[in-house]
Amino acid sequence: xxxxxxxxxxxxxxxxxxxxxxxxxxxxxxxxxxxxxxxxxxxxxxxxxxxxxxxxxxxxxxxxxxxxxxxxxxxxxxxxxxxxxxxxxxxxxxxxxxxxxxxxxxxxxxxxxxxxxxxxxxxxxxxxxxxxxxxxxxxxxxxxxxxxxxxxxxxxxxxxxxxxxxxxxxxxxxxxxxxxxxxxxxxxxxxxxxxxxxxxxxxxxxxxxxxxxxxxxxxxxxxxxxxxxxxxxxxxxxxxxxxxxxxxxxxxxxxxxxxxxxxxxxxxxxxxxxxxxxxxxxxxxxxxxxxxxxxxxxxxxxxxxxxxxxxxxxxxxxxx
Numbered sequence: 001x002x003x004x005x006x007x008x009x010x011x012x013x014x015x016x017x018x019x020x021x022x023x024x025x026x027x028x029x030x031x032x033x034x035x036x037x038x039x040x041x042x043x044x045x046x047x048x049x050x051x052x053x054x055x056x057x058x059x060x061x062x063x064x065x066x067x068x069x070x071x072x073x074x075x076x077x078x079x080x081x082x083x084x085x086x087x088x089x090x091x092x093x094x095x096x097x098x099x100x101x102x103x104x105x106x107x108x109x110x111x112x113x114x115x116x117x118x119x120x121x122x123x124x125x126x127x128x129x130x131x132x133x134x135x136x137x138x139x140x141x142x143x144x145x146x147x148x149x150x151x152x153x154x155x156x157x158x159x160x161x162x163x164x165x166x167x168x169x170x171x172x173x174x175x176x177x178x179x180x181x182x183x184x185x186x187x188x189x190x191x192x193x194x195x196x197x198x199x200x201x202x203x204x205x206x207x208x209x210x211x212x213x214x215x216x217x218x219x220x221x222x223x224x225x226x227x228x229x230x231x232x233x234x235x236x237x238x239x240x241x242x243x244x245x246x247x248x249x250x251x252x253x254x255x256x257x258x259x260x261x262x263x264x265x266x267x268x269x270x271x272x273x274x275x276x277x278x279x280x281x282x283x284x285x286x287x288x289x290x291x292x293x294x295x296x297x298x299x300x301x302x303x304x305x306x307x308x309x310x311x312x313x314x315x316x317x318x319x320x
Contacts, residue, residue: 002284006236009243009282010213014172019239020213021165021173021181022246024205028158028185029135031201035192036116036130036138043147044112047086054083060106068100070122070260080105087118092144092152101125119144123256134249136162150191157184165246166253169274182209213239244288251275251292258299265303272296 010016048055060066062076075081083105088094102117102124117124119141120133127133136159142148143155161181165173173181185205192198213234234242258268276293279286 002240003236005282005284006240010239012172014170014174016213017173017175017178018165018168018171019243019246020209021161021178022249023242024181024185024208025135025162025165026242026245027201027205027208028189029133029138031198032135032138032142033130033133034197035195036141037113039147040112040116040130040141043090043145044115046147047115048109051082051086054079054086054109056110058109066105068103068105070101071097071099073098073100073105075105079109083108083115087115090146091119092146099124102127116141116145122260123252136166154184154188154191158188161185166250169271171247171250171278178209182206240284244285247275247285247289248292251289251296255292255296255299258296258303265300268296269300269304272300 010019058079060077060079062080065076066080073084075084084100088098091098098118099120099122100118101122102120103114104111104125105114107114113129116130117127120137121140124133124137127137130138139155139159139162142150143152143159161184164177182205186202189198189202189205254268254271257263258265272293279289279293
């Protein structure tokens with residue numbers, strides 16, 4: 001049954017395009033992880049070499065008072081204040097959004113990754129390395145930190161595409177959009193011609209985006225004896241895993257948007273309803289997403305309760 005459901009989904013060209021584009025982002029993420037880790041270690045070493053007083057022997061004396069919250073961080077010790085100045089000196093958003101809440105400032109002298117998280121989007125406080133981050137987090141780091149010498153327009157183009165993928169309520173993109181995405185992601189990858197693992201992904205993405213995905217359904221599983229045999233260079237289980245990972249990232253993004261109140265609660269609820277409807281028709285995808293769905297559902301209910309109370313108070317007035 002799962003094969004039939006998968007074949008039916010891939011029969012929709014725009015959904016298949018959405019999954020392909022998402023898979024490209026997963027490939028991009030995997031090829032950037034090692035590179036990012038090496039570069040941030042190098043960046044951290046450079047900071048300490050330029051300002052030895054920021055190094056491992058230094059200690060935060062502010063304790064919990066030096067704990068940032070979201071975009072707010074008012075250091076209460078000299079060390080954290082100096083680290084904040086140093087990070088801002090290298091930050092592309094020094095006058096705008098810096099998600100200090102991602103970081104544990106007391107670890108900045110010894111942990112390059114804690115420094116890296118100051119250059120990344122919100123919601124990454126619990127991420128212990130690039131292997132735990134999605135593509136947009138790594139792209140944002142490259143875009144925001146001046147250690148990376150790249151054409152930032154190419155980075156922002158890919159970030160924009162990623163956001164369009166994740167924010168698509170229908171989980172569909174056109175073939176024209178996919179071709180445009182291929183050009184943008186390959187333009188970005190061309191910035192790293194000396195990094196073998198990134199170069200290798202360039203051709204893999206080209207192969208992926210120009211190939212046709214399909215699923216072979218064994219004879220006994222074919223509905224009504226119809227012909228469903230089609231070839232694919234990925235197995236059905238691999239495609240299924242990709243779908244679940246993309247949907248999981250989509251739900252996590254929705255959760256972060258809702259938690260930060262970046263989107264109206266009603267809009268999140270409508271979006272969630274569409275995902276639920278999609279999963280109701282595709283039971284083979286449900287198991288891997290139960291926890292994320294429940295978490296988002298719970299948050300949506302919390303946001304609705306105050307409105308319900310307000311409505312309850314206003315109803316008698318309207319009747320009067």
